[in-house]
Amino acid sequence: MLSIVRSSITRSLFALSLTACASAPMSPDASTDASSADTRSLDAASSDRPEPLDAATDDVDATDSALPDVRSDASRVDAMCDCFGHDGTYCAANARALATANRCTLPVSTSNANALLRCAMGRWTVATTCANGCSDGEVDGTDECSLPTCACFVRSAWCGASAARHGLGLDPPCRVPLSPAHDDDLLGCDSSGRWIVQQSCAMGCFQAPTGVADYCIDTRPTPTDPGWADCARRPQITYGVHPEASDRMRCAGITAGQISQTIGGAPASAGYHLQDGTSMGLAYCAATDLRTGGMSETQIRALLEALALNGFAAWYRKPGSDGWPSSEAPHIHAVFAGVVMKTQLRGQVRDWLLGLNGLASHTTYRFWTPSARARGIVRLLFSRNYTPP
Ligand SMILES: [Zn+2]
Numbered sequence: 001m002l003s004i005v006r007s008s009i010t011r012s013l014f015a016l017s018l019t020a021c022a023s024a025p026m027s028p029d030a031s032t033d034a035s036s037a038d039t040r041s042l043d044a045a046s047s048d049r050p051e052p053l054d055a056a057t058d059d060v061d062a063t064d065s066a067l068p069d070v071r072s073d074a075s076r077v078d079a080m081c082d083c084f085g086h087d088g089t090y091c092a093a094n095a096r097a098l099a100t101a102n103r104c105t106l107p108v109s110t111s112n113a114n115a116l117l118r119c120a121m122g123r124w125t126v127a128t129t130c131a132n133g134c135s136d137g138e139v140d141g142t143d144e145c146s147l148p149t150c151a152c153f154v155r156s157a158w159c160g161a162s163a164a165r166h167g168l169g170l171d172p173p174c175r176v177p178l179s180p181a182h183d184d185d186l187l188g189c190d191s192s193g194r195w196i197v198q199q200s201c202a203m204g205c206f207q208a209p210t211g212v213a214d215y216c217i218d219t220r221p222t223p224t225d226p227g228w229a230d231c232a233r234r235p236q237i238t239y240g241v242h243p244e245a246s247d248r249m250r251c252a253g254i255t256a257g258q259i260s261q262t263i264g265g266a267p268a269s270a271g272y273h274l275q276d277g278t279s280m281g282l283a284y285c286a287a288t289d290l291r292t293g294g295m296s297e298t299q300i301r302a303l304l305e306a307l308a309l310n311g312f313a314a315w316y317r318k319p320g321s322d323g324w325p326s327s328e329a330p331h332i333h334a335v336f337a338g339v340v341m342k343t344q345l346r347g348q349v350r351d352w353l354l355g356l357n358g359l360a361s362h363t364t365y366r367f368w369t370p371s372a373r374a375r376g377i378v379r380l381l382f383s384r385n386y387t388p389p
Helices: 002-020 028-037 043-047 054-058 068-075 092-102 160-168 243-251 297-309 343-353 372-382
Strands: 088-091 115-120 123-129 186-189 195-199 259-261 277-279 282-284 287-290 312-317 331-336
Touching (some): 092 115, 160 186, 160 343, 243 312, 243 331, 297 331, 297 372, 331 343
Antiparallel strands (some): 088 115, 115 123, 259 287, 312 331
16 A cells, blocks of 8 residues: 555656756755744644544444444544654655554644654654655655756756766756656656656666767676675575575675564555565565674774675665764665666665765765775676666
8 A cells, every 4th residue: 555655656746846847946045944944843733632433433333233343443543643663754645654554643734745744752743844845765764855856957868867867966966857767768858848758768778978868778788797706505594685685695794683674574664675576486675774783883884895795785874974864773774786676776776886875865975985896796786687877
């Protein structure tokens, strides 16, 4: 159900983006104003507990007894939602989906799709109204306002991934509305200056040097061996890891006990950890979360490099650093680059290859930089299925 909710969110954001991109990108001042304007406590609303529904249903006991399911639903009094296990920020639509899944009531309105809600110690407020839409975070409680949409800047034809990279380099940085869903397709502008898919590329998109039109490729080049170390075939390290990623994780020195999440366990968790597919009959998500408790930052950097040498685009999510909220737990988020994955993860691997944080802000990742060799391995693995930046 959540995926339906999410895809409709994506569609509505998408529609918003399409209307927005005819005009110039929002200035940073505009979004700052929006963020300070609407921060208000909604404690008053939260003290208005809903009326118990028992009184209404008691009157119709005779007919109710024939419909036990209906009655038990109708007579349940929903509790107020806590922070769903994560203090932090939630796009209104995601908070609503979580409230439905958890059968609880939010004390703030979720009718404005651009509202970014904050939950701290069980108390909900509207943090801001996003001027350019709201983006899903990597885990619950890490949603963020989206970057402004880029005015369409394509002269002839531009691969989505390459156009997205160009947008992030503009001042102010902006996002291409058809990215990451169309990163491997050829984008352009229509006569009204709207972003369009000029051509869907079945085999990927060739990014020509600046000034030369990009084009769809006819055949995907077979990636040669990245020259990485041999790695023995072993049983799956834990549920939800792709068999090849499982072997590579062991070769990077990971043990099953270090893995905290593969396919997202929470029913309404952010889309990044939903299942990506199956391989050899095993369900997998290309993203894995690893515990970092007890490790020094030097050890964490060494592990990130070992992971990259084994094909993982990985970030240490350090609270309060590189765009990761201070309220969230530290961990490593690692995406195995060599397998089929959902669009959000493709966008993250592309970010990683560009030295960015893989979050909605797409800022430079400062905690650690991979070696050229490690970056080359991840890039080559990614090119099995997608066009790297
Ligand atoms: Zn993760």
